[in-house]
Amino acid sequence: MTYFDDLETRSADARAADLARTLPAQIARAKTAPGLAALLRDVDPDRITSVEALAALPVIRKSELSAAQGRSAPFGGFTTSAPAAFDHVFQSPGPIYEPGRVGHDWWRMGRFLHACGVGPGDIVQNCFGYHLTPAGMIFENGARAVGAAVLPAGTGQTELQARAAHDIGVTAYAGTPDYLKVILDKADEMGLHLPRLTRAAVGGGALFPSLRQDYADRGIACRQCYATADLGNIAYESEAMQGMIVDEGVIVEIVTPGTGIPVAPGEVGEMVVTTLNPDYPLIRFATGDLSAVMAGISPCGRTNMRIKGWMGRADQTTKIKGMFVRPEQVAAFVARHPEVIRARVIAEREGEMDVMDVQVETEATDPTRYAASIAEMLKLKGRVSIVKPGSLPNDGKVIEDRRVYD
Numbered sequence: 371m372t373y374f375d376d377l378e379t380r381s382a383d384a385r386a387a388d389l390a391r392t393l394p395a396q397i398a399r400a401k402t403a404p405g406l407a408a409l410l411r412d413v414d415p416d417r418i419t420s421v422e423a424l425a426a427l428p429v430i431r432k433s434e435l436s437a438a439q440g441r442s443a444p445f446g447g448f449t450t451s452a453p454a455a456f457d458h459v460f461q462s463p464g465p466i467y468e469p470g471r472v473g474h475d476w477w478r479m480g481r482f483l484h485a486c487g488v489g490p491g492d493i494v495q496n497c498f499g500y501h502l503t504p505a506g507m508i509f510e511n512g513a514r515a516v517g518a519a520v521l522p523a524g525t526g527q528t529e530l531q532a533r534a535a536h537d538i539g540v541t542a543y544a545g546t547p548d549y550l551k552v553i554l555d556k557a558d559e560m561g562l563h564l565p566r567l568t569r570a571a572v573g574g575g576a577l578f579p580s581l582r583q584d585y586a587d588r589g590i591a592c593r594q595c596y597a598t599a600d601l602g603n604i605a606y607e608s609e610a611m612q613g614m615i616v617d618e619g620v621i622v623e624i625v626t627p628g629t630g631i632p633v634a635p636g637e638v639g640e641m642v643v644t645t646l647n648p649d650y651p652l653i654r655f656a657t658g659d660l661s662a663v664m665a666g667i668s669p670c671g672r673t674n675m676r677i678k679g680w681m682g683r684a685d686q687t688t689k690i691k692g693m694f695v696r697p698e699q700v701a702a703f704v705a706r707h708p709e710v711i712r713a714r715v716i717a718e719r720e721g722e723m724d725v726m727d728v729q730v731e732t733e734a735t736d737p738t739r740y741a742a743s744i745a746e747m748l749k750l751k752g753r754v755s756i757v758k759p760g761s762l763p764n765d766g767k768v769i770e771d772r773r774v775y776d
Contacts, residue, residue, distance in 0.1 A: 425631075432600075450649055466600070468504055479513075483515070496523055497524065497525060547582075570592040593611070594679075717773055718773060719773045
């Protein structure tokens with residue numbers, strides 16, 4: 371078995387030693403970016419040598435990045451180079467602006483494509499969008515990193531896509547999980563056979579097991595990655611198909627939603643990512659997505675941490691009785707009481723009225739001891755229910771809205 375590089379099979383000690391060297395340098399580099407300087411003003415880079423030390427730094431949210439870009443277009447001062455120094459400027463919905471370079475594997479997508487078996491001699495039909503957003507260029511840059519040729523197909527014009535795949539002899543697909551089926555069905559309708567198309571590298575949407583099996587039945591091995599326009603590739607599937615392996619160019623933390631506090635191993639929480647990209651050093655950037663760490667290492671031999679993939683959105687802010695209740699308020703309540711393991715706010719309706727039930731996971735037995743604290747922290751009064759330790763679902767939710775509106 372061959373790997374993209376030696377970084378993928380490092381021992382835990384070697385990875386930690388490398389991080390102890392590279393992380394302080396990245397923090398120091400980030401402090402030179404005007405938009406990050408104030409956030410990291412009191413941080414001594416030489417003291418940030420591990421993931422545990424990184425957890426003390428503030429979390430950056432996309433709303434902060436968007437606000438900074440509004441003050442200082444286009445990148446909000448979050449890059450270490452001037453905007454004109456980049457090869458591309460992209461616009462994602464929001465709008466949010468992202469930088470890009472055409473240098474070798476700038477978004478680190480080559481590692482994923484290599485794990486998909488894509489390399490020299492392959493022709494990748496890249497059906498990610500090239501218009502304004504960076505996805506098309508992200509995958510094209512990765513294809514170049516593994517030595518594959520690219521058909522820059524983008525989206526739409528399905529008949530032409532099917533014809534091109536047949537005429538050119540496309541061997542791999544890159545795009546959203548469901549669009550490949552649209553092309554394959556169109557090719558069937560047109561009587562075009564695509565025997566060389568045997569691999570698919572997908573992202574940007576849900577890959578349902580039934581769809582993956584449909585591709586497998588056609589002889590196409592389909593694997594997925596988790597990537598964002600801001601951070602590039604974060605994690606990816608390998609041939610082992612057991613979770614997603616975290617990319618070597620990022621650090622992933624799983625935290626309690628709405629906070630920067632790491633959860634216990636295996637608990638579902640919000641993914642916070644630090645990128646080692648020297649041009650765009652996002653430090654503890656909150657993705658707003660939920661996931662969980664998987665124990666052990668992948669059977670494929672890649673040794674980095676694995677996550678379970680995308681498990682939903684972390685933003686659970688809910689309005690109850692006309693007041694917003696946010697995950698960070700629930701986290702603050704839990705932090706106030708050392709004996710409380712977890713808490714979950716349930717919003718329901720009784721008749722025409724909102725009601726709030728706060729489930730508190732603890733060994734304590736008296737729910738009244740928490741009533742005043744809940745009213746203070748959540749700014750609302752509600753029922754308090756004591757539940758046994760381990761009984762709340764491990765799904766990352768701290769606020770659950772059960773109200774049904776006709």
